[in-house]
Amino acid sequence: MNILDKIVINKKKEVHSAKSRTSYTKLEESDFFNRECYSFKDFLLDPARTGIIAEFKRKSPSKGIINDKVSVKTVTNAYADAGASALSVLTDKDFFMGKKADLIAARLANTIPVLRKDFMIDEYQIIEAKSLGADIILLIAAILTPAEIQTLASLAKSLGLNVLLEVHNLEELQRSINPNLDAIGVNNRNLADFTVSVETSYQLAPHIPTEFLKISESAISHPETIKQLKTAGFQGFLIGENFMKQEDPGKAIRDFVNELK
Numbered sequence: 001m002n003i004l005d006k007i008v009i010n011k012k013k014e015v016h017s018a019k020s021r022t023s024y025t026k027l028e029e030s031d032f033f034n035r036e037c038y039s040f041k042d043f044l045l046d047p048a049r050t051g052i053i054a055e056f057k058r059k060s061p062s063k064g065i066i067n068d069k070v071s072v073k074t075v076t077n078a079y080a081d082a083g084a085s086a087l088s089v090l091t092d093k094d095f096f097m098g099k100k101a102d103l104i105a106a107r108l109a110n111t112i113p114v115l116r117k118d119f120m121i122d123e124y125q126i127i128e129a130k131s132l133g134a135d136i137i138l139l140i141a142a143i144l145t146p147a148e149i150q151t152l153a154s155l156a157k158s159l160g161l162n163v164l165l166e167v168h169n170l171e172e173l174q175r176s177i178n179p180n181l182d183a184i185g186v187n188n189r190n191l192a193d194f195t196v197s198v199e200t201s202y203q204l205a206p207h208i209p210t211e212f213l214k215i216s217e218s219a220i221s222h223p224e225t226i227k228q229l230k231t232a233g234f235q236g237f238l239i240g241e242n243f244m245k246q247e248d249p250g251k252a253i254r255d256f257v258n259e260l261k
Contacts, residue, residue, distance in 0.1 A: 032107065032131055036160060040182055051085050076105075082250070082257050091132075115137070115138060120137060123152065137156050154180050166217065167185070186200055201216040217238040218238070239253075
């Protein structure tokens with residue numbers, strides 16, 4: 001059993017518990033539920049922004065504690081001010097030290113799209129994401145069947161949410177594509193051994209249909225990598241650890257963006 005299997009088993013228990021505490025009706029009464037989501041595409045392709053999806057992440061299963069000393073508001077404000085096209089906020093508690101309150105804090109403090117970064121396996125989580133103020137939800141092909149992806153993506157679109165599908169290889173990509181997706185994210189991390197290689201993005205880029213935004217995730221630590229990924233057709237670049245591992249993530253993204261110019 002790899003770490004992803006363990007996360008999914010835990011997530012099923014977590015969702016079951018959440019359903020017993022908070023009803024669908026209660027979620028739909030949230031102040032955020034009827035807000036119009038920001039367009040992921042508009043912000044990602046805005047020439048005044050960087051294409052960077054900057055992530056707030058305290059911990060990961062592979063690295064342990066990355067940075068648990070900074071506030072969501074301070075970091076995400078700095079990300080947005082530096083030109084991030086969107087924010088990614090971890091809401092998984094047990095493996096990433098994330099909180100649902102982190103997503104709410106990021107939403108209240110910023111006026112760019114926010115991705116709920118979590119392991120979505122149930123329709124309840126999609127409704128919950130909308131109630132927390134998310135604009136984008138993540139669907140991971142490695143833990144979902146094509147039918148599940150279709151169901152969850154369709155529900156998300158009906159709520160006005162943007163949908164990012166994450167794939168790790170060609171097989172996942174080809175079996176998972178459907179019209180309810182907005183973007184395809186290529187995760188450059190091997191989930192079996194946690195090694196990372198940006199080559200995964202280059203290999204899959206030609207196979208991603210042009211109607212979807214192309215996002216490269218993980219293994220991006222140098223501005224030059226973004227320049228190269230752009231030539232391969234990528235418009236979005238999810239970066240978390242590279243900024244969060246610094247004492248001042250805001251300064252880290254500013255320095256990074258200055259080198260992009």
